Amino acid sequence: MTAAYITVFFLVALALSTALRLWLGVRHMRHVRACRGEVPAEFAAQVTLADHERAADYTVAKGRLGLIEILIEATLLLVFTMGGLLQSIDAVLHAWLGMGYAHDLALFAGFALLGFVMGLPMSLYRTFRLESAFGFNKMTMRLWLADLFKAGLLAILIGAPLLLAVLWLMQMMGANWWFYVWLFWMSFNLLVLVLYPTVIAPLFNKFSPLADSALKERIEALLNRCGFASSGLFVMDGSKRSAHGNAYFTGFGRAKRIVFFDTLLEKLAPQEIEAVLAHELGHYHHHHVLKRIALLAVISFGMLWLLGQVIDQPWFYEGLNIGAGDTVNTAHTAMGLLLFSMVLPVFLFPLAPLTSALSRLDEYAADAYAAKQTAAKDLVAALVKLYRDNAATLTPDPLYSLFHDSHPPASQRIARLQSF
Numbered sequence: 001m002t003a004a005y006i007t008v009f010f011l012v013a014l015a016l017s018t019a020l021r022l023w024l025g026v027r028h029m030r031h032v033r034a035c036r037g038e039v040p041a042e043f044a045a046q047v048t049l050a051d052h053e054r055a056a057d058y059t060v061a062k063g064r065l066g067l068i069e070i071l072i073e074a075t076l077l078l079v080f081t082m083g084g085l086l087q088s089i090d091a092v093l094h095a096w097l098g099m100g101y102a103h104d105l106a107l108f109a110g111f112a113l114l115g116f117v118m119g120l121p122m123s124l125y126r127t128f129r130l131e132s133a134f135g136f137n138k139m140t141m142r143l144w145l146a147d148l149f150k151a152g153l154l155a156i157l158i159g160a161p162l163l164l165a166v167l168w169l170m171q172m173m174g175a176n177w178w179f180y181v182w183l184f185w186m187s188f189n190l191l192v193l194v195l196y197p198t199v200i201a202p203l204f205n206k207f208s209p210l211a212d213s214a215l216k217e218r219i220e221a222l223l224n225r226c227g228f229a230s231s232g233l234f235v236m237d238g239s240k241r242s243a244h245g246n247a248y249f250t251g252f253g254r255a256k257r258i259v260f261f262d263t264l265l266e267k268l269a270p271q272e273i274e275a276v277l278a279h280e281l282g283h284y285h286h287h288h289v290l291k292r293i294a295l296l297a298v299i300s301f302g303m304l305w306l307l308g309q310v311i312d313q314p315w316f317y318e319g320l321n322i323g324a325g326d327t328v329n330t331a332h333t334a335m336g337l338l339l340f341s342m343v344l345p346v347f348l349f350p351l352a353p354l355t356s357a358l359s360r361l362d363e364y365a366a367d368a369y370a371a372k373q374t375a376a377k378d379l380v381a382a383l384v385k386l387y388r389d390n391a392a393t394l395t396p397d398p399l400y401s402l403f404h405d406s407h408p409p410a411s412q413r414i415a416r417l418q419s420f
Contacts, residue, residue, distance in 0.1 A: 006319025010343060011082070017349045018074040022067060028400035029063040032056050035395035040411060043394055046384045051391075058134045058391040065130060069122055076118055077342060081320045086111070090322070090335060104167055104334035105160060111338060112155070134391060136243045143240065150203050162188060167334055178308035182301050189296065197250045197257050207234040207259065215270050219258075222274055225373060226281045230256045239263050244390050247276050249284065256284075267389055272382035275374040282369030288362045295358070303344065311336035352403045359406035364416060371420040380417050383410070 036056040039047050080086045089110050097103040127144060131137035139147075166181055173180045192200075201207070210216050210233040219233060230249065238245070238261035245264035249256055258277065265273065283289065310316040311333075317323070320339055370379050387394060387410055394410045401409050408416075 003315045003318035006315055007082075007321075010320060010346070014074060014077065014346050017346050018070060021070050021349065024397075024400045024403055025063050025067050025070065028397040029060045031397035031400070032059045032063075032393050032395055040394050042411060042414060043384060043387075046381075047388050047394065051388050052394065054134070055388070055391040055393050056395075059393040059396075061130055061133070065122065065126060069119075072118065072122070076115065077346070080111070080342065081322070081339075084321055085114075086335075086339070087322050089114075101164060101167065105163065107334050108163060108338060131242070136391075137241075138239060138243060139241050147204060154200070154203070163334075166337070170337070175308075178304040182297075182304045185300055185304075186293075186297055189293070193293075197259075201250070205240075206237045208237075209233065210235055210260070212265075215265075215273065218270055218274055219277060222278060222281070222373065223258075226278070226285065228256075228281050228284055230258050232257050234259050235262050235265065236260065237262055239266075245386060247273070247280060249280050264386075267385055268382050269378075271375070271378045272385070275370055275379035276382050276386075278370035278373040279366045279379060281373070282366030283362065285369050286362070286365050288366070291362075307337070307340045310340070349403075356402060356404070356406055360408045363407050363413070367413065367417055368420070371417060376417045376420040380414055383414065383417075 033056065036053055037049075039049055039052045043052075090107060093103050093106050093110065097106060127137055127139060128141075165184060169180045169184060170177045210219070216233060223230065234257055236259050243263060245261045245267055247258075247260045247264050249258045258280075260273070264276070268276065317335070317339065320343065322335060322339060367379065370376075386392070392410070396405065396409055398409070407413070
């Protein structure tokens with residue numbers, strides 16, 4: 001295989017993937033606009049035309065921003081690779097720091113910093129213009145900056161040691177380094193599952209024990225019926241950032257905890273909250289978390305094996321306009337890891353319907369479980385309220401949904417629940 005083939009293969013894949021994403025986005029917006037003037041019959045009794053039109057406008061507004069972001073992502077990827085920016089950054093860092101761990105960390109940091117700066121205008125617009133225009137944003141600039149600082153600090157405190165460990169394994173474990181990196185990566189993911197609820201999440205939100213005694217009693221009765229043992233029931237102050245509502249359980253093993261957004265508790269009746277939680281417990285009952293961990297293990301194993309096959313090949317670097325001379329050591333380098341992680345999503349996007357289909361099957365199974373533990377009509381009522389209050393479109397384009405939506409379309413999901 002030659003570098004020229006890799007160049008053509010990458011450019012064609014990037015063009016096709018970008019074109020597909022743009023086409024799906026435009027198709028979705030057209031479909032939502034076409035259905036804007038009439039509420040679907042199955043929702044007509046619960047959703048007003050004004051709410052339906054607001055959801056359509058919100059979806060289209062997000063879609064327009066998404067199209068711009070797709071074009072920016074593709075352009076930046078081209079600039080970093082074929083445009084030579086990544087090669088130039090590497091050359092400067094090599095001149096300053098030589099070739100070592102300091103250079104490797106600086107290479108990743110420089111790439112991340114440039115990507116962040118390029119994406120900053122879109123992030124600000126999304127939060128303070130788009131979300132605010134539809135009444136969802138509750139963040140102040142001070143809180144936004146505080147979140148940004150905390151996220152950056154976490155990236156340094158966790159990301160830097162993680163990257164160093166991976167690079168050390170790549171250099172010290174011989175030809176099968178990718179297997180040891182896989183073991184380390186999976187161990188890290190399991191550790192995060194355990195630590196996230198009690199160590200990381202509280203850095204960004206306040207979690208208070210559920211104070212409503214009647215609701216707490218109802219939920220504890222549900223937990224007993226489902227055989228679910230948690231470390232507590234908590235309310236998260238989601239309202240300080242957004243008007244969107246949700247509920248979830250997080251953690252792993254004994255660290256499991258159930259979390260309700262305060263916005264969700266304000267919008268739903270007690271029996272509806274119970275039904276939403278029963279759905280989340282359905283994921284636990286069917287071992288969906290363990291299955292997703294297993295899927296992550298399989299996918300990451302395959303990707304790391306593939307990286308192990310190409311990282312020593314000069315054509316891999318030269319085909320993406322990264323020279324194989326003095327500034328790049330093509331054997332087990334940070335450049336190989338970074339370059340692979342940059343271009344991989346281009347080739348994975350066409351496979352999105354497969355992961356979406358698996359996720360939808362899980363959602364249907366969780367819905368069915370909830371219908372056995374609570375009244376199906378309560379979950380239907382809760383979902384309709386969440387669709388309405390979160391301005392989620394009831395009429396997504398089917399093909400767009402196939403690629404992008406981890407949950408079934410509203411009409412299909414409600415129809416299946418009503419069949420119970």
